[in-house]
Amino acid sequence: MEATAHKVRMLSARDLADILGSRSMAYRLFNTQGFPVIRLGKRVLVREDSLDTWLRENEGQRVAFTPAR
Numbered sequence: 001m002e003a004t005a006h007k008v009r010m011l012s013a014r015d016l017a018d019i020l021g022s023r024s025m026a027y028r029l030f031n032t033q034g035f036p037v038i039r040l041g042k043r044v045l046v047r048e049d050s051l052d053t054w055l056r057e058n059e060g061q062r063v064a065f066t067p068a069r
Contacts, residue, residue: 009048010038016046033066 011019017026029035036050 010045011048011051012043012045016051028065029063031065031067032063 013023013026013030016029017023020026020029030037030044030046036046036054038045038047
């Protein structure tokens with residue numbers, strides 16, 4: 001039985017800025033407590049599917065930019 005490769009799309013702050021239309025908003029989200037980031041050395045990324053889930057869960061709500069610790 002052969003395993004099926006599943007590609008995970010990772011988004012950088014630049015990718016997120018393109019989606020949101022705001023570079024500063026992307027960086028604020030990446031540094032917000034509860035936002036699903038992955039830190040790899042100096043790189044900070046978010047999985048595309050995690051972003052979709054986070055957006056659905058926070059739709060219609062005001063997001064408080066609480067700095068991550």
